[in-house]
Amino acid sequence: NAGVTQTPKFRVLKxxxxxxxxxxxxxxxxxxxxYRQDPGMGLRLIHYSVGEGTTAKGEVPDGYNxxxxxxxxxxxxxxxxxxxxxxxxxxxxxxxRTGRTDTQYFGxxxxxxxx
Amino acid sequence: AQKITQTQPGMFVQExxxxxxxxxxxxxxQSYGLFWYKQPSSGEMIFLIYQGSYDEQxxxxxxxxxxxxxxxxxANLVISASQLGDSAMYFCAMRGRAAGNKLTFGxxxxxxxxx
Numbered sequence: 001n002a003g004v005t006q007t008p009k010f011r012v013l014k015x016x017x018x019x020x021x022x023x024x025x026x027x028x029x030x031x032x033x034x035y036r037q038d039p040g041m042g043l044r045l046i047h048y049s050v051g052e053g054t055t056a057k058g059e060v061p062d063g064y065n066x067x068x069x070x071x072x073x074x075x076x077x078x079x080x081x082x083x084x085x086x087x088x089x090x091x092x093x094x095x096x097r098t099g100r101t102d103t104q105y106f107g108x109x110x111x112x113x114x115x
Numbered sequence: 116a117q118k119i120t121q122t123q124p125g126m127f128v129q130e131x132x133x134x135x136x137x138x139x140x141x142x143x144x145q146s147y148g149l150f151w152y153k154q155p156s157s158g159e160m161i162f163l164i165y166q167g168s169y170d171e172q173x174x175x176x177x178x179x180x181x182x183x184x185x186x187x188x189x190a191n192l193v194i195s196a197s198q199l200g201d202s203a204m205y206f207c208a209m210r211g212r213a214a215g216n217k218l219t220f221g222x223x224x225x226x227x228x229x230x
Binding site: 033040041042043044045048058059088090092102103104105106107108109111 | 119148150152158159160161162165206208210216217218220221222223
């Protein structure tokens with residue numbers, strides 16, 4: 001059981017370039033999330049998904065798009081990267097969204113730098 | 116809206132002693148969940164403990180316990196018998212219907228365990 005995995009672990013982009021971050025989970029979780037963490041701060045929700053084929057905006061969605069074509073995968077895309085998107089990105093998944101089983105389990109993170 | 120406040124940006128604790136990390140929250144929900152996560156220097160987010168708003172007993176997980184005072188809206192984490200490996204950032208988070216059942220994080224507390 002790998003849990004939640006993220007690729008890549010590190011990436012450096014130039015302003016205006018695009019990229020996709022991949023998150024995969026093998027726990028058969030229904031819900032998946034993308035967060036960003038800026039220095040000295042807690043995590044902020046970018047987008048989330050409540051099931052295959054569905055996505056919704058979180059707290060800071062601008063500049064990002066997501067897709068959930070398969071239940072186990074959740075992709076985060078940056079179409080035109082900006083220096084303000086330099087951050088550490090975390091993916092998480094949970095079995096449910098309420099009750100004790102809504103605990104979110106996190107991937108190891110992707111450190112993105114936009115020059 | 117819901118809000119999590121962690122007022123201690125950083126603290127030192129002597130090895131083998133107990134430490135309490137403060138967390139207060141604000142929500143209009145009656146049903147909600149409270150979580151603590153640990154983030155070591157390696158960066159991953161590790162789930163520690165969960166407390167449901169209707170749980171009558173304080174949650175415990177090994178050396179971690181949650182001092183839940185519902186009327187005061189506080190959910191402090193107690194780490195007993197601190198170990199050097201407990202040095203990390205600790206985040207309090209909550210999930211409630213007022214925020215669409217999304218997880219909201221506090222700003223974190225950095226703990227350094229001294230030998």
